[in-house]
Amino acid sequence: MSDLKLRVKDMIIQRLKLEGMTPDQIEDGAPLFGEGLGLDSIDALELVLAIEQTFNVKIEDEASGMKAFRNVDSLTAFIAEKQPA
Amino acid sequence: MTDITDHLPHRYPFLLVDRILLREPGVRVVAEKLVSFSDPLLQGHFPGRPLVPGVLMVEMLAQAAAFLEAEPLVGKSIFMAQIQDARFKAPAGPGDRLELEVKPDATFGKLKRVAGTVRCEGREICTARIVLSMGEAAS
Numbered sequence: 001m002s003d004l005k006l007r008v009k010d011m012i013i014q015r016l017k018l019e020g021m022t023p024d025q026i027e028d029g030a031p032l033f034g035e036g037l038g039l040d041s042i043d044a045l046e047l048v049l050a051i052e053q054t055f056n057v058k059i060e061d062e063a064s065g066m067k068a069f070r071n072v073d074s075l076t077a078f079i080a081e082k083q084p085a
Numbered sequence: 086m087t088d089i090t091d092h093l094p095h096r097y098p099f100l101l102v103d104r105i106l107l108r109e110p111g112v113r114v115v116a117e118k119l120v121s122f123s124d125p126l127l128q129g130h131f132p133g134r135p136l137v138p139g140v141l142m143v144e145m146l147a148q149a150a151a152f153l154e155a156e157p158l159v160g161k162s163i164f165m166a167q168i169q170d171a172r173f174k175a176p177a178g179p180g181d182r183l184e185l186e187v188k189p190d191a192t193f194g195k196l197k198r199v200a201g202t203v204r205c206e207g208r209e210i211c212t213a214r215i216v217l218s219m220g221e222a223a224s
Contacts, residue, residue, distance in 0.1 A: 042167050
């Protein structure tokens with residue numbers, strides 16, 4: 001698992017208080033919302049804040065957010081692309 | 086001056102904002118709630134010892150937050166989605182002039198989170214972050 005992907009998973013677990021869950025248990029390609037991890041729109045708001053605070057990456061609008069939030073792979077790619085060098 | 090009942094759909098006995106002191110939509114709102122012995126919500130909380138319930142202070146902040154929206158919310162669907170880190174530091178009762186300050190702190194889609202503080206005579210008595218959905222057309 002890449003270092004960034006591990007940090008993304010750690011952030012999800014910590015900020016969304018997914019107690020007892022480990023990064024290994026979050027599948028890279030499994031949907032974060034609905035089926036899969038089962039997150040909801042309130043979790044999405046929390047993730048927007050977490051990503052900004054942890055990675056200094058802003059999610060400008062709902063459309064780009066929902067695209068990034070598809071799964072861990074898409075979120076990691078989104079952060080890697082937008083993260084300040 | 087903002088007309089409260091033009092903007093908020095809440096009505097007696099659940100309208101908990103008396104006056105808007107400062108309003109910059111999207112930036113900051115400071116409102117006021119005056120607590121009185123004749124307040125119907127205090128009659129049972131508690132008989133002979135009236136205290137503003139803590140959850141009502143959170144509701145006051147949520148109602149004040151409605152004034153962060155530029156457009157009136159009468160006829161719109163509004164609801165509270167989450168309350169985070171609510172702290173009740175001191176009681177409030179009849180005679181207290183409660184200052185309600187709210188500032189937006191995050192937005193995603195329909196949801197907006199605000200940071201709110203209730204003060205009485207300059208002292209913080211309640212702080213909370215509240216996630217609200219505001220402004221969607223009622224279905």
